[in-house]
Amino acid sequence: MSDELDLGATTGAFGVRQFIGKVNNAMKSTFTPGIWVHGEIESWSNRTQHAYFQLVERDEKGTATIHVSLFANNLRRLQPLLRQHRLTLQDGVKVKVFGVPDVYDGSGKFSLKISDIDPRFTLGDLAAARDEIVKRLIAGGLYDENRERELPAAPLRLGIITSVGSAAWHDAMHELEESGIGFNIKVANVRVQGDEAIPMIVEAIWALGSRDDLDVILLMRGGGSRTDLACFDAEEIAVAIAQCGLPVFTGIGHEIDHSIADEVAYAAYKTPTACASAVCELVNEFVEETEDVWASIAGIAQQQLALAESRLNERGNAIRTKAITAVERAHTHVALSANRLVTRPLSLLATHETQVDFFAERVRLLDPVNTMARGWSITRTTAGVTLRKAGDAISGDDIVTTFSDGTVVSTVK
Structure with a gap:
């Protein structure tokens, strides 16, 4: 200590390393054992075993920024906690972190060396942001708009929005192909996480929704952390789905995930496979109903044919009976007529002979x-x-x- 005082008194200044040490000691004594700080992650980088990012805060005064260091030992220790809450540290995520301020004497760079994170803060922020978006959607009449679209009984023309080649893509295509149904598919290949995801998905929804050769749109993405799936809570995507001219089915994440996109969609399913399966089921139900209707029509037709055949047989039998009766009567009439033809002349002849004899007798009697x-x-x-x-x-x-x-x-x- 005496050396340091003497050094300062002798020269009237501290050496750089000495000054940085004093600053670090002062901060350590002030912020022992550490301090909680919250902000939004920017410029996330974990290309080495360590992770670095900027923690920023924006307000009416502008943007405040602090450099954050998360060294490998603390990063490994925090990974189970992040996985437990299905969080991924990345740009745009708001976090509450615990650490100590430090100035690195090799560069003079001020940073916050963190050792802990409060996942409840991030989850709460995500939930609060979602709630605000949902409120705006409801107030704008958009929340239920897509569910008012007309869904064809057999949606065979599909527009798929997903990352082609991903597990979600392969799972959905496998389900559709295994169904044996002849779907006509148009695909929009998009990013499903990161900065480009939101504009690409919105553009794909508008593009496919304006087509007249599609019946339904499937928006699908496989599982991931809550922060990986955060883009599907974006208001821009929710508005695009709500105003889309076609029904939108979603299959995003795992069974426990539920995004704002799911809430405003015509129908939401737990996974991409379930989403594809739902479309197959709709078509199969239509086919079954159609076959049932045709079977019913065939049954009714058979009943009508049987009834008509019965009536025809009855009428045929009646006609046959009447015809036989008529023929028998005609035969009897002909027989009687034939008999009369045989007997009548003889009868007439006998009658005339009698008359002739009578007149002959009268003539004889009148003969002078x-x-x-x-x-x-x-x-x-x-x-x-x-x-x-x-x-x-x-x-x-x-x-x-x-x-x-x-x-x-x-x-x-």
């Missing part, structure tokens, strides 16, 4: 010969004129009287 045989006679003039009364005879005329056995000539007096 027969009449005269009964004592009658016929008197005529010599000219053959029949005298029917006495006044027809003229005195002096000769008249001839015919008897059955001869004639007598007389003179009228």
